[in-house]
Amino acid sequence: MTAERAIAQDVETNVRQHQEHDAAGNSKFGFIVFLLSESVIFLSFFTGYIVYKTTTLDWYPPGVTGLETREPFINTIVLVSSSFVIYVAERYLHDKKLWGFRLFLLITMAMGSYFLFGQAVEWRSLPFSYQSGLFGGTFFLLTGFHGLHVLTGILLQTLMLGRSFIPGNYDNGYFGVEATSLFWHFVDVIWIVLYTLIYVWQ
Amino acid sequence: MTNISIEAPEAVRGQPYPGAPDNWKRFFTFSTDHKVIGIQYIVTSFFFFLIGGTLSMVMRGELITPDADLVDRTVYNALFTMHGSIMLFMWTFPVLVGLGNYLVPLMIGARDMAFPRLNAVSFWMVPVVGILMLASFLVPGGPSQSGWWAYPPVSLQNPTGNLLNGQVLWILAVAISGVSSIMGGVNFVTTIFKMRSPGMTWFRTPAFVWSVLAAQLIQLYGLPALTGGAIMLLLDLTIGTSFFTPERGGNPILYQHFFWFYSHPAVYVMILPAFGMFSEILPVHARKPLFGYRVIAASSILITVVSGLVWVHHMFASATPSWMRILFMVTSMLVAIPSGIKVFGWVATIWGGKIRFTTPMLFALGGISNWLFAGITGIFLASVPIDIHVNNTYFVVGHFHYVLYGAIVMGIYAGIYHWFPKMTGRMYYEGLGKLHFALTYLGTALTFLPMHPLGLMGMPRRVASYDLEFAYWNVIASIGGFLLGLSTLPFILNMVSSWIRGEKVGNNPWRAYGLEWLTSSPPTVENFEETPLVVSGPYGYGRNQPLVGNIPNPGLTEFPESLTQQQTS
Ligand code: HEM
Ligand SMILES: [Cu+2]
Numbered sequence A: 001m002t003a004e005r006a007i008a009q010d011v012e013t014n015v016r017q018h019q020e021h022d023a024a025g026n027s028k029f030g031f032i033v034f035l036l037s038e039s040v041i042f043l044s045f046f047t048g049y050i051v052y053k054t055t056t057l058d059w060y061p062p063g064v065t066g067l068e069t070r071e072p073f074i075n076t077i078v079l080v081s082s083s084f085v086i087y088v089a090e091r092y093l094h095d096k097k098l099w100g101f102r103l104f105l106l107i108t109m110a111m112g113s114y115f116l117f118g119q120a121v122e123w124r125s126l127p128f129s130y131q132s133g134l135f136g137g138t139f140f141l142l143t144g145f146h147g148l149h150v151l152t153g154i155l156l157q158t159l160m161l162g163r164s165f166i167p168g169n170y171d172n173g174y175f176g177v178e179a180t181s182l183f184w185h186f187v188d189v190i191w192i193v194l195y196t197l198i199y200v201w202q
Numbered sequence B: 001m002t003n004i005s006i007e008a009p010e011a012v013r014g015q016p017y018p019g020a021p022d023n024w025k026r027f028f029t030f031s032t033d034h035k036v037i038g039i040q041y042i043v044t045s046f047f048f049f050l051i052g053g054t055l056s057m058v059m060r061g062e063l064i065t066p067d068a069d070l071v072d073r074t075v076y077n078a079l080f081t082m083h084g085s086i087m088l089f090m091w092t093f094p095v096l097v098g099l100g101n102y103l104v105p106l107m108i109g110a111r112d113m114a115f116p117r118l119n120a121v122s123f124w125m126v127p128v129v130g131i132l133m134l135a136s137f138l139v140p141g142g143p144s145q146s147g148w149w150a151y152p153p154v155s156l157q158n159p160t161g162n163l164l165n166g167q168v169l170w171i172l173a174v175a176i177s178g179v180s181s182i183m184g185g186v187n188f189v190t191t192i193f194k195m196r197s198p199g200m201t202w203f204r205t206p207a208f209v210w211s212v213l214a215a216q217l218i219q220l221y222g223l224p225a226l227t228g229g230a231i232m233l234l235l236d237l238t239i240g241t242s243f244f245t246p247e248r249g250g251n252p253i254l255y256q257h258f259f260w261f262y263s264h265p266a267v268y269v270m271i272l273p274a275f276g277m278f279s280e281i282l283p284v285h286a287r288k289p290l291f292g293y294r295v296i297a298a299s300s301i302l303i304t305v306v307s308g309l310v311w312v313h314h315m316f317a318s319a320t321p322s323w324m325r326i327l328f329m330v331t332s333m334l335v336a337i338p339s340g341i342k343v344f345g346w347v348a349t350i351w352g353g354k355i356r357f358t359t360p361m362l363f364a365l366g367g368i369s370n371w372l373f374a375g376i377t378g379i380f381l382a383s384v385p386i387d388i389h390v391n392n393t394y395f396v397v398g399h400f401h402y403v404l405y406g407a408i409v410m411g412i413y414a415g416i417y418h419w420f421p422k423m424t425g426r427m428y429y430e431g432l433g434k435l436h437f438a439l440t441y442l443g444t445a446l447t448f449l450p451m452h453p454l455g456l457m458g459m460p461r462r463v464a465s466y467d468l469e470f471a472y473w474n475v476i477a478s479i480g481g482f483l484l485g486l487s488t489l490p491f492i493l494n495m496v497s498s499w500i501r502g503e504k505v506g507n508n509p510w511r512a513y514g515l516e517w518l519t520s521s522p523p524t525v526e527n528f529e530e531t532p533l534v535v536s537g538p539y540g541y542g543r544n545q546p547l548v549g550n551i552p553n554p555g556l557t558e559f560p561e562s563l564t565q566q567q568t569s
Helices: A003-020 A023-055 A070-094 A098-125 A133-163 A175-200 B024-028 B034-063 B073-108 B116-135 B166-194 B207-238 B252-286 B293-307 B322-350 B359-382 B384-390 B394-424 B430-448 B451-457 B468-501 B561-568
Strands: none
Touching: A023 A133, A023 A175, A023 B166, A023 B207, A023 B252, A070 A098, A070 A175, A098 A133, A133 A175, A133 B207, B024 B034, B034 B073, B034 B116, B034 B394, B034 B468, B073 B116, B073 B166, B073 B207, B073 B252, B073 B394, B116 B166, B166 B207, B207 B252, B207 B293, B252 B293, B252 B322, B252 B359, B252 B394, B293 B322, B322 B359, B322 B384, B359 B384, B359 B394, B359 B430, B394 B430, B394 B451, B394 B468, B430 B451, B430 B468, B451 B468
8 A cells, every 4th residue: 555545544534533523522521521520529528528537536516426317318319319310301302302301300300409408407407517526517518519519400400491492402412401411410429429428327 | 513524614714813803902802712812821821920920029039138127927928828829820820721722722733622612711710810819918917828838727817807818818719710720621631632633643642732631631630629628728717617627626637638639730730731842842943753752642641640649748747657658758759750751752852953042942951951950859859858857948949949930931931932933923032032041041040049058958938037047048049039030021022022023934934843833823713724634643853754634734844746635635
């Protein structure tokens, strides 16, 4: 094969590969990179929690022996299952069934809101505050920071729901919905770790 | 708009910038063109460089005599804190992001960054951060005084009792600059992974692009840790949690871990792009391919990994258990390997080359020599027994300024001069450039060399006054410092005047080999009229091979006309 031929072939294969990269593909790649990066913030909070818990003598504030796990467990079930619900919503959108998409997105939002509500109720009932030593501080830091993410997720879902009423909006790709859904799974996985650390490991 | 079309849309072809003014005014708009944003970054950060430099002049003025007679203790604390923070967060990071912004899309043959609007938002956060930082001079109690480390418990003290104090503003500023940098990191990584021109395989990607990728990966894994620590510090400072408050059971050492987990690798966020620019500049001005290009490229990624494993070497003196000290001493020494590989490659590149001692070449060579020196003192610091001795002395200050000024700032200057004709279409004045180099090199040595004997003699850092025995070297360092201040004047003069009326030099005055030189100077908005189809590696000096298959490579190498035609069909 001559050098010319080799170059020509090289160019051809590469052009073909290149054209497969589209804008939505870039966005998805970027969003995953962002989520990986953001998980490091949680990782540093988790590390802090583990360090504090293993090195502090009076871990729980006076009068506190541990955390009630029943309500948070129900909350966990709700949040984890909502990950499946949003997946179903995405499938409906994929099949261009907008009403199914809207319905399941609404269910996801309801489940997320239930989670937040449950957390608020729990917070109010606790006999300690964020100023109660390292336990109180890390507890509210972790659950609060995570709750903020749940709230963000619900807001994103609201936005996606609203946009589904713009005619033709999701006809050519729906990166926003994919990102929202990815974000929701992310929030879920973080919660599982968090629940294990705070509630299971007492 | 899903597929990247290989041809630029007819409407924008050859036009300077659609919809926006084609003159200096566009640098004041919310532009999404990576080239405009790049220059916005560079100019803005240079402004802060001058502010940070002015603060250091005051410090050196204070230190020219042993007594604290120019400013008092508190003001001095505020000065070094703000000097360090501004130099790092407002100058070095942003200016390198600016150079990366300008160059990466051009070097990989892309039309823009992957997320142009996000890019603009990242940039406009920089002035916001700067205003927040500078505003701290106006609040009661003045700016933060706890150094750029912001170690608790010092950073948790709040003598004024105000909620809005210098430390809070400092944390907010650092947090926002962190958000901006993470967004930037996402943008760079996506751009480099996804937008390389067809045919540009990983080992056809320029070393500078590799180094930016490596640096931005560090931002992505390191910065969130610092942000986490900063959030906890802010909560301690404002609402009374006790994460780092020792009186209430908190653990200040944990803060140090968060801080250094980012801030050690952060050194590489700054030095890697400088390395990358050395790797681009040496081959051009020595007319030889980059020696060991693949190894140099891959060593950037190796540095990304290893530098994440060494942070505890900043904490040898912080009640760190000895097993940890030994472990991190060893990992720290490991970083010397990829860095050493690079230096070896650079030396081999210029060895026997036809060297042109242009200003960028001088700055590159000067930067490399300073980096060598700093690397050696760095090995000293990484070994526990020596570090225990010189920790918190001027030896450390001398070492890190050799890295920061000697290698990184010189690398930045080298890059700005080298790509100045690309950015403006005009040539800078060589004489002024050489004067700038001479003053900078001499000033760096005069300022920062004396800090090494001072440190070995035991002069502590972060003091406004000192014993008489330290006076001799301090006077020299201060004179050197003022010389460095002076050295920026020929630079500013050169940049401004040559941008306005420098000699017009065409697209490729260096006869360089690289995609960015194939387009016009300054490049039009779409960068390339046709997306280049890359057919060989990036450093073909003297190899007589084409770089791209579809754009003629004027004046560089001669290759058969038939070759260029083949590809475009
Ligand atoms: C004219 C040039 C410069 C002079 C004369 C100068 C001088 C100084 C002095 C006297 C200190 C205080 C050292 C101590 O007591 O610990 C200092 C600290 C520092 N400088 Fe510079 N400097 C210069 C340029 C730079 C540059 C270009 C950078 C970064 C790119 C930089 C980064 C820092 C940092 C990070 C600190 C530590 C601040 C802290 O302890 O919180 N400096 N410098
Ligand atoms: Cu370090």
